[in-house]
Amino acid sequence: MTAKAYAVPAFSPRLLHVWRRNSLVWRKLAIPSMLGNLADPMLYMLGLGYGLGAMLSEVGGMPYIAFLAAGTVCSSTMMSASFEVMYSGFSRMHVQKTWEAIMNAPVTLDDVVLGEVVWAASKSFLSGMAVLAVASALGLVQSALALWVIPVVFVTGLAFAGMGLIMTAFSPSYDFFMYYFTLVVTPMMLVCGVFFPVSQLPAPFQVATQALPLTHAVELARPLMNGAVPGDIALHLAVLAAYAVASFYIALVLTRRRLLK
Amino acid sequence: MNHLRVSGLRKRYGEQEVVAGIDLELRPGECFGLLGPNGAGKTTTLRLCLGLIDPDGGEIEVLGLPVPARAREARRRTGVVPQADNLDPDFTVEENLLVYGRYFGLRQAEARARIPALLEFAGLSARAASRIQTLSGGMKRRLTLARALINDPDLIFLDEPTTGLDPQARHLIWERLRQLLNQGKTVFLTTHFMDEAERLAHRLAIMDRGRIIAHGAPRELIAKHIEPQVVEVYGDGAGRWAREFGQAHSERCEQTGETIFCYTHDADSLVHHLDQRSGLRYLHRPANLEDVFLKLTGRELRD
Numbered sequence: 001m002t003a004k005a006y007a008v009p010a011f012s013p014r015l016l017h018v019w020r021r022n023s024l025v026w027r028k029l030a031i032p033s034m035l036g037n038l039a040d041p042m043l044y045m046l047g048l049g050y051g052l053g054a055m056l057s058e059v060g061g062m063p064y065i066a067f068l069a070a071g072t073v074c075s076s077t078m079m080s081a082s083f084e085v086m087y088s089g090f091s092r093m094h095v096q097k098t099w100e101a102i103m104n105a106p107v108t109l110d111d112v113v114l115g116e117v118v119w120a121a122s123k124s125f126l127s128g129m130a131v132l133a134v135a136s137a138l139g140l141v142q143s144a145l146a147l148w149v150i151p152v153v154f155v156t157g158l159a160f161a162g163m164g165l166i167m168t169a170f171s172p173s174y175d176f177f178m179y180y181f182t183l184v185v186t187p188m189m190l191v192c193g194v195f196f197p198v199s200q201l202p203a204p205f206q207v208a209t210q211a212l213p214l215t216h217a218v219e220l221a222r223p224l225m226n227g228a229v230p231g232d233i234a235l236h237l238a239v240l241a242a243y244a245v246a247s248f249y250i251a252l253v254l255t256r257r258r259l260l261k
Numbered sequence: 262m263n264h265l266r267v268s269g270l271r272k273r274y275g276e277q278e279v280v281a282g283i284d285l286e287l288r289p290g291e292c293f294g295l296l297g298p299n300g301a302g303k304t305t306t307l308r309l310c311l312g313l314i315d316p317d318g319g320e321i322e323v324l325g326l327p328v329p330a331r332a333r334e335a336r337r338r339t340g341v342v343p344q345a346d347n348l349d350p351d352f353t354v355e356e357n358l359l360v361y362g363r364y365f366g367l368r369q370a371e372a373r374a375r376i377p378a379l380l381e382f383a384g385l386s387a388r389a390a391s392r393i394q395t396l397s398g399g400m401k402r403r404l405t406l407a408r409a410l411i412n413d414p415d416l417i418f419l420d421e422p423t424t425g426l427d428p429q430a431r432h433l434i435w436e437r438l439r440q441l442l443n444q445g446k447t448v449f450l451t452t453h454f455m456d457e458a459e460r461l462a463h464r465l466a467i468m469d470r471g472r473i474i475a476h477g478a479p480r481e482l483i484a485k486h487i488e489p490q491v492v493e494v495y496g497d498g499a500g501r502w503a504r505e506f507g508q509a510h511s512e513r514c515e516q517t518g519e520t521i522f523c524y525t526h527d528a529d530s531l532v533h534h535l536d537q538r539s540g541l542r543y544l545h546r547p548a549n550l551e552d553v554f555l556k557l558t559g560r561e562l563r564d
């Protein structure tokens with residue numbers, strides 16, 4: 001079993017059945033779910049953007065609301081992916097035993113876990129896109145370069161879905177997820193350049209934030225939304241992709257050890 | 262070809278060997294019962310047969326396919342009714358069947374075509390649009406059984422299918438399982454209800470501490486392992502009666518709490534003696550599978 005727990009993931013197109021199951025459930029409540037997902041980031045973006053922004057001339061070479069909009073696209077993607085794999089994913093894995101039922105059919109755990117990650121990335125993608133659409137409607141998007149934010153958001157969603165799923169695989173109960181939000185998600189919100197430039201941090205912290213995925217998502221999305229080509233595109237994408245792949249693999253190994261014993 | 266063939270199967274968790282070298286064979290169209298107290302290794306055996314966990318030794322063949330190597334293919338042709346309900350609470354009754362069919366690769370139209378007959382089989386035609394939370398325990402079980410049939414399986418695994426159901430609901434499940442057997446399905450049933458096994462199973466095996474300690478047809482097992490008649494004696498003086506008379510006039514005499522069980526080939530003298538004696542209630546009955554089970558696995562609690 002030990003060797004098998006670490007085996008290379010084996011996927012099949014059946015992971016789409018898992019994705020589709022979740023999307024069918026989501027469709028039943030799509031509108032309230034989208035509004036609920038949007039409300040929180042919108043309040044922060046508009047409240048701080050216009051309220052706080054009125055007192056600031058420019059942040060990072062742009063109006064504060066535009067600065068914040070790019071950060072909010074990324075942070076709402078992070079939030080949405082994390083919530084989905086942790087709270088909803090834990091329900092399906094542990095409480096409702098939905099995964100168990102699926103694995104009695106010819107679908108393997110590898111398919112289930114990848115299906116869940118891709119689903120969470122898709123759902124968080126919609127959250128990111130909704131914020132992008134609002135930002136665009138408010139005239140906070142400068143050029144068609146912003147279309148490149150679309151793939152960035154999807155990769156960001158994959159990275160945070162994988163990371164959250166590691167917690168799900170560990171978790172004995174819903175309470176456990178609070179630690180992750182308090183110790184990982186909220187700090188990232190604050191230090192990765194969502195609300196203020198990373199350059200405002202003390203030097204050692206600036207270096208540390210380079211290891212965090214949200215930093216790289218923001219450093220791609222912000223220039224793209226403001227009509228500029230980001231620097232170090234390959235590096236930022238590589239970090240996000242590395243987080244996505246590594247966290248998925250770790251989550252899969254942990255889930256195999258939890259469920260296939 | 263046998264629908265299930267298990268030989269020398271072993272599974273160990275840490276120090277404990279949960280499945281300690283068992284052999285099983287299921288012939289097409291038969292109902293096979295795996296009996297055992299809690300913790301005997303029944304559910305582990307089932308999970309091994311489905312290829313969800315890997316054995317530490319031995320071989321498994323489901324519908325001619327080696328498991329776990331080709332477990333996914335084998336699961337295309339099997340149905341599973343798990344011990345705990347895991348119906349999808351986010352869907353209605355009908356959607357549960359539809360979505361589950363998709364996991365087997367059924368096209369929407371194919372699944373839709375099968376659903377009315379399955380709902381009727383489950384007695385849930387009128388509840389197609391109901392939410393799962395509104396169903397009774399018996400309805401959920403029947404829906405789980407219908408769900409296990411969505412891929413028209415040849416072999417159906419049921420893990421304690423009637424645990425927690427009221428008598429009416431249990432009888433209905435049994436009736437449905439008989440229908441499936443009449444249709445030629447092969448059924449593998451785990452249970453700790455002796456009456457269930459006695460009613461349904463053509464053959465059964467009693468499992469304890471990872472080993473199969475007896476197997477055969479229910480009647481054969483009773484004839485082979487136990488005296489044909491039982492006299493149960495209840496009441497305050499039962500223990501004294503057993504020491505003074507019962508033990509001497511029966512082949513075996515056991516006490517559980519306040520109750521004495523006398524096993525014998527001829528109960529006439531026991532019954533006659535008890536009739537003379539006021540204050541002791543008794544029951545004279547033929548031996549059943551439960552007596553065999555308790556004799557082989559002991560009377561102490563298993564938690």
